[in-house]
Amino acid sequence: MVNLTFDRVSKKYKIYTEPQEQKSRSSLVNKLRALRGHSREFWALKDISFTVERGEALGIIGLNGAGKSTILKLLYNITTPSKGEIRIRGKLSALIEVSSGFHPELTGRENVYLNGSLLGMTRREIRNKLDSIVEFSGVGAFIDSPVKRYSSGMYLRLGFAIAAHLDPDILLLDEVLAVGDAAFQAKCIKRIAQLRNEGTTIVFVSHNLGAVESLCDRTLLIKEGQIYKSGATRDVISAYEDLLLRLSPTARAMAESSASPAAEIVSINLFNSQGSRTTMFATGEAMSIQVELMVHRPIKDAVVEVYFNSVFGNLHTHFSTETGNRIDLEPGPMLVEFSCPEITLEVAAFDVEGSIRQRGTSIGDFIDRKHGAVLNVGRGKPVHGVFYTPHEWKVLNRDGPSC
Amino acid sequence: MSTSETIGNEPAARLSIITAPSLSAAKLVRDLAKLGQYRDLLYTLSVHRIKVRYKQSVLGGLWAFIQPVSLMLMFTFIFSYVARIPSEGVPYAIFVYTALLPWNYFSSSVANATGSLVNHAQFVTKVYFPREILPATYVIAALFDFVVASTILAGLMMYYQVRLTIYALYVVPIILILTCFALAMSLFLSATQVRFRDIGVAVPLLLQLWLFATPIIYPLSSVPLRFRSIYNLNPMVAIIESFRQVVLRGAEPDYWSLTMAAIVSVVFLFLSYVYFKHLETTMADII
DSSP states (O other): OOEEEEEEEEEEEEEEEEOHHHHSOOOOHHHHHOOOOOOOOEEEEEEEEEEEETTOOOEEEEOOTTTTTHHHHHHHTTTTOOOEEEEESSEEEOOOOOOOGGGTSSSSSHHHHHHHHTTTHHHHHHHHHHHHHHHTTGGGGGGSSSSGOOOOHHHHHHHHHTTTTTTOOOEEEEEGGSOOHHHHHHHHHHHHHHHHHTTTTEEEEEEHHOOOOOOOOSSEEEEEEEEEEEEEHHHHHHHHHHHHHHOOOHHHHHOOOOOOOOOOEEHHHHEESSOOOEEEEEETTOOOEEEEEEEEEEEEEEEEEEEEETTTTTTEEEEEEETOOOEEEOEEEEEEEEESSSOOOOOEEEEEEEEEETTOOOOOOSSEEEEEEEEESSSSSSSSSSSOOOOOOOOOOTTOOOO | OOOOOEETTTTEEEEEEEOOOOHHHHHHHHHHHHHTTTTHHHHHHHHHHHHHHHHHHGGGGGHHHHHHHHHHHHHHHHHIIIIIOOOOOSHHHHHHHHHHHHHHHHHHHHHHHHHHHTHHHHHTTOOOOOOHHHHHHHHHHHHHHHHHHHHHHHHHHHTTOOOOOOOGGGGGHHHHHHHHHHHHHHHHHHHEEEEEEEHHHHHHHHHHHHHSSTTTTTTTGOOOOHHHHHTTHHHHHHHHHHHHHHHHHOOOHHHHHHEEEEEEHHHHHHHHHHHHHHHHHHHHHHO
16 A cells, blocks of 8 residues: 655745846845845655555655655645655654754643644543653653753754654654664664564654664665655665765766866765775774865965765864965965874764865865765774874872882 | 555554645645644643743743833823823822733744744754644743732732723633734744744844833823724734723623624634744755
8 A cells, every 4th residue: 555655746945046137236125126026946856766665664765955854844744846746655754853843941741731722632642652752852850841951962852752653654764863872772673673573654864874774675866956866775785875976976077067266175984994986884994085176276385174064054164274385386286185083973974075265264265165975984993072082091009100 | 745544454643744835725634633643742842931030031021011010100100200191090000011011922922933933943853743832832831920919910900999890701802803813923923033034033023012012001092093003903902902991990892893803813823833834844944
């Protein structure tokens, strides 16, 4: 039985741009002109069709901006398609982390009622499940304290516990495995497995290829708003890995870019300690990153940087040439290598973004900036807390150091 | 946007169909049915609005009194000592408070509801629920304040020995009309605010001007007759004046003008709702 159907679905976004040519001095005039329809159309999804059978787990993977989250938003009815039809049989819920909607002054219990009803639960349902939600979250007696007194971990866990109690026919998952510590992640995975065994249909959108592989029977690879490949998860993931490795934006991409910046990021490649190119690493492992640049015009005192963004778009850390010697760029190709003896990032997928700017300009004032690669950090050195800190240890004699 | 129908052999499995936005009577019915499904959210979120105010501030619920009472004291001082304004033979304090009470209900509904969608962008972009619930909860919270602040009116009436008559029962339909109108304004302004943030700045000014265009601090009788036809276009005139008429003067309301206000409010509510639901489909894209 078909649980979910996407029937030739397209989604168009309007991007409002300020008029380029007849730019008037008055910004009000510009704005009024913009209202008149200076907008560009952008098709986030083009003619997507697929079905999901009852009890099946479907993975959706693809690069940032491919249209994965648009599919999620459409499924969840946050936005509507511009063309086509989506048919959903049964109750659909998303396992999303809702703690951002918590009110700090209200107690955990009050916030459970508030967020539970936002997710479509009735008060009676919440009452019946409250004990189980509290147990799942592990906040214990804190449930009757204002959530402003919670640690950030408790906050997230409670937000997640609510969503984990929705009992849907179709479950949407979106990077859930990046929430909380290892113990809590294990709990979430157990809950998802339980729902799966009960015959819940699952749609899982993720960068975490390992998680997609372990959970999904079938996977779609989305590229530029279209289905690039669909089939058995194993095959689709290897197609995606091929795509990632071929990702260096080449001469074609340069030709396409309308404006011509003084320098461009051509590619970003990640290498492991053996010197082979990969996207899979583990916490504590050594990594080097090569940023390939094409300089068109000389740039005085340039700074090359690499940003590591979470899948939610938060910047986690960065590498920069700003602290070292001054570099002046001359026209021609150029390669910058960053080496990192130990990765301190926790287990998650990161979007690796390269940038080039001039020293002294603020972050944001880029000459060029490009998403270049995906860094998958797997389980390595244990991370308790936010990041791993490189450290060593030894046992000293009780009497103090002996010489 | 979505529809529900029972599948023959699977009574539990609801079929929802999501398509491009359209305007139709069937969609309106589906939207209202969806709102019914989410009535617990409307309740919980409204209670939450009231609770939060109690928890966050030292004075908490007292603010429900402080706002209308301080306005009353200020207007009473200015208009009975500084500049004299006729108050039709009743003490000015009770004269102005009787009108400030329903006005405050309206103005705090509209003022708070306008930003409701934009201020809850984290909900709107993350979770689906009927969006009209957000502005509606502010109207409900303001209605709660209205009831609380009414006790002051009761106290003033006892102090000044104003006797209630049977006509005071008209308060119920008058408040119902006012609620429709406040809800209509709230839906219209909050949905428009998503696209045009100017609304958030314009509303406080609009409400300030509106206060003076309504017979609150002065009696309707002091408005020159030749302006009345324009003046009466403001539905708040009939609503506030009727409220004062049935509570303070213990007389029948002007049925004709009250009926007109009721028709205007209901039609406006219907149009605002359709407008709101039409914009709702793309709200998450532009908020």
